[in-house]
Amino acid sequence: MGLVQRAIEAEGIPTIGISILKEVTEKVRPPRSVFLRYPFGHPLGDAFNIAQQRTILLNVLNALESITEPGTIVEPGYQWRRHRFE
Amino acid sequence: MAFPKDIANTVLVQIYRRLPWLGPRWAQRRRFVEGRDIPWARLTKPLAESVVALVTTAGVHLKSHEPFNMDDPDGDPSFRAIPSDVQRGDLIITHKYYDHSAADRDINVVLPLDRLRELLAEKRIGGFGPFVYGFMGHIDGLHLRTLMEATAPEVARLLKRDGVDAVVLTPA
Numbered sequence A: 001m002g003l004v005q006r007a008i009e010a011e012g013i014p015t016i017g018i019s020i021l022k023e024v025t026e027k028v029r030p031p032r033s034v035f036l037r038y039p040f041g042h043p044l045g046d047a048f049n050i051a052q053q054r055t056i057l058l059n060v061l062n063a064l065e066s067i068t069e070p071g072t073i074v075e076p077g078y079q080w081r082r083h084r085f086e
Numbered sequence B: 001m002a003f004p005k006d007i008a009n010t011v012l013v014q015i016y017r018r019l020p021w022l023g024p025r026w027a028q029r030r031r032f033v034e035g036r037d038i039p040w041a042r043l044t045k046p047l048a049e050s051v052v053a054l055v056t057t058a059g060v061h062l063k064s065h066e067p068f069n070m071d072d073p074d075g076d077p078s079f080r081a082i083p084s085d086v087q088r089g090d091l092i093i094t095h096k097y098y099d100h101s102a103a104d105r106d107i108n109v110v111l112p113l114d115r116l117r118e119l120l121a122e123k124r125i126g127g128f129g130p131f132v133y134g135f136m137g138h139i140d141g142l143h144l145r146t147l148m149e150a151t152a153p154e155v156a157r158l159l160k161r162d163g164v165d166a167v168v169l170t171p172a
Helices: A002-010 A022-028 A050-066 B004-018 B022-029 B101-105 B113-121 B143-161
Strands: A015-019 A032-035 A072-074 B051-056 B060-062 B080-083 B091-093 B131-134 B166-170
Touching: A002 A015, A002 A022, A002 B051, A002 B143, A002 B166, A015 A022, A015 A050, A022 A032, A022 A072, A022 B022, A032 A050, A050 A072, A050 B113, A050 B166, B004 B022, B051 B113, B051 B143, B060 B080, B060 B131, B131 B143
Parallel strands: A015 A032, A015 B166, A032 A072, B051 B131, B051 B166
Antiparallel strands: B060 B091, B080 B131
């Protein structure tokens, strides 16, 4: 996914990606990322958990606006199925 | 009848679902294209005035689209353009390398269409790009070159044509 992200950014459009594998993101080096230690298939969390999906998407949009250093990986640190989203 | 390698893949997908800590170990063994210089574009206006588009590598596409090729072990570097006002029932996921049972029930788990529509209604973003672009990820071998030199730059140009100011990408 980071390769697609890099291509879009290279065309002049700012991008942010969700990462669930930090090891890969650190190698591919997309411009902006939000990392969540979540299982494959769950980048925005659980099905029908609207508060969780919304919080993560807002975190992503905030990171898009606030990151100034290329390659930054923001880590909200939400533990899988432990963090309570309100 | 399923081939033995398909059964092995299905078992593997379930193992990774149940043991998420295996993910980083998988990543260590696999080779990735390593980036050096990082491309950089600035947001030119507040998000509340920006058109935001979604791009995903979770294998999402319209039911009317040709499915991604699951028979090639190096994946499928092509993409599908999905109108962003799509109805949930018109979408399907073709991807055998992750467990998409949650996303099959609620697409927002991999592609937050409803959540972004809500943020648009609340005027947190200025617009929603007219198309979502769907890839399948899991690209390897010769297809990496096709992705990097042809299909990913093509999507970048299409996003420009769409008048998009910023892009959110979601994996699987």
